[in-house]
Amino acid sequence: MATTRVTVLAGGVGGARFTRGLLAHLEREDPDAQVTVVVNTGDDLWLDGLRVCPDLDTVMYTLGGVIGEQGWGRAGETARVSAELHAYGLGWDWFTLGDLDLGTHIARTELLRSGLPLSAVTARLCERWQPGAALIPMSDDPAETHVEVEIDGQVRLIHFEEWWVRYRASVPARRFVQVGVESARPAPGVLEAITRADVVLLPPSNPVVSVGTILGVPGVREAMRSTTAPVIGVSPILGGAPVRGMADACLSAIGVETSAAAVALHYGSRTAGGLLDGWLVDTVDGDALGRLRQAGIAARALPLLMSDDTATAAIVEAALALARGTGPAR
Structure with missing residues (x-):
């Protein structure tokens, strides 16, 4: 049997914790599996x-x-x-x-x-x-996320970390600017990790400034659409609020509602030119399943809070099971 190749597109804390659970699960169930993590470098x-x-x-x-x-x-x-x-x-x-x-x-x-x-x-x-997985930056070229804000009556462009850490996203973001992303090239191995994967996973990372920044690198979004691997995402939004961090402030800046369904529809179904084959939502958001399935996204509801290794393992198992059920991308 061929070794399972799993590719994860990750930001920081949420992506890291999900991947740790993924590696623990694969060590038990598929010890020869190969995991590649494509990591956001916009920060x-x-x-x-x-x-x-x-x-x-x-x-x-x-x-x-x-x-x-x-x-x-x-x-x-x-x-x-x-x-x-x-x-x-x-x-x-x-x-x-x-x-x-x-x-x-x-x-x-x-x-x-x-x-x-x-x-x-x-x-x-x-x-x-x-780390037990191959870590690849999204690009070797600088592509930093900056945020346009208004402070003391002046419109300024500040680094994302200043907006995130210093201001705690309390100053409304007018827009996000990925400085240099248009000319950035995917780092060696990034496109291959996506197109040759057996499963591609989007963990509960920020959909705007983490996963979204990776997708902004030329060629990455196209690779996601063309891969034959099922693409499965895990909602970072539970009951209308981020699991952690301030993803709601980021979503608001791009005009996307802070909900599990809205984030999935923001990524879009691959049957309609988007990215997703499947999407996990928390049980509190179970009423979104019908809407997602109607949009062409296979969906399942289960507890998504990564409170400990056992809880994370259950989320990983559900994501991989959903991937098996969706079959090859259409």
């Missing part, structure tokens, strides 16, 4: 002379077993270096990098400056943590 930025890749690091640390208790950064962190930098008036006092985390950023920056592309650097960093 990447230069800070204090270092290249910081929040989502790549969150996925790497989570799968490597060293993620911080808050869901990002390293476990057991201290922040002495950031405190020193802030004392010199450098960096952002609202965006603190831990000392252990800084080691990763220093290593990444040195490797980038040696001439390696981000995908090769990521593979090098993963040699230490052995």
Whole structure:
């Protein structure tokens, strides 16, 4: 029997936790399976002379077993270096990098400056943590997400992390601008991971600035539409609210209702030129099943809160079962 090839398009915390559950499930049920995670790099930025890749690091640390208790950064962190930098008036006092985390950023920056592309650097960093999956940035080219906002009567374009962390998305986003995405190329292996997969999964990552940014890289959306693998998504919205984070503020900015059904319809059914073959919603959103099925999206309702490994395993099993039931993409 051929080895199962599973490709995941992921942002940070939600995508990382889902993938950890996926790997645990496959270790029991299909130990020869190969998992590739295409990770959003729209949150990447230069800070204090270092290249910081929040989502790549969150996925790497989570799968490597060293993620911080808050869901990002390293476990057991201290922040002495950031405190020193802030004392010199450098960096952002609202965006603190831990000392252990800084080691990763220093290593990444040195490797980038040696001439390696981000995908090769990521593979090098993963040699230490052995995440159990191939992690690929969506692109080796910079494609940063910025947010147009109005602050003190002035319209400004700020980095997504400033809007997300400093302002906690409290300043309404007028629009999102993926600076450089039009000219970005998919990193080596990205398109192949999608078109040659047996299953493609969209975990409960932000549909606008995580999965949406990956889909903005030229060629990725087309690969998603053309792959013969079933494409199954997991709703990041439960009962009209995000599982975590502020996806509602992002959805509002692009005119999409904050609901499980609306997000699925935003991705669209592949039978109508969209991306999805199947979609999981929480039991609280079970009344959306008929609407989704009518739109050509196979759907199932079950508890989607990833409260522990057992709960996450059940979500993974349901996603893979739904993929088996949808059959080859049409």
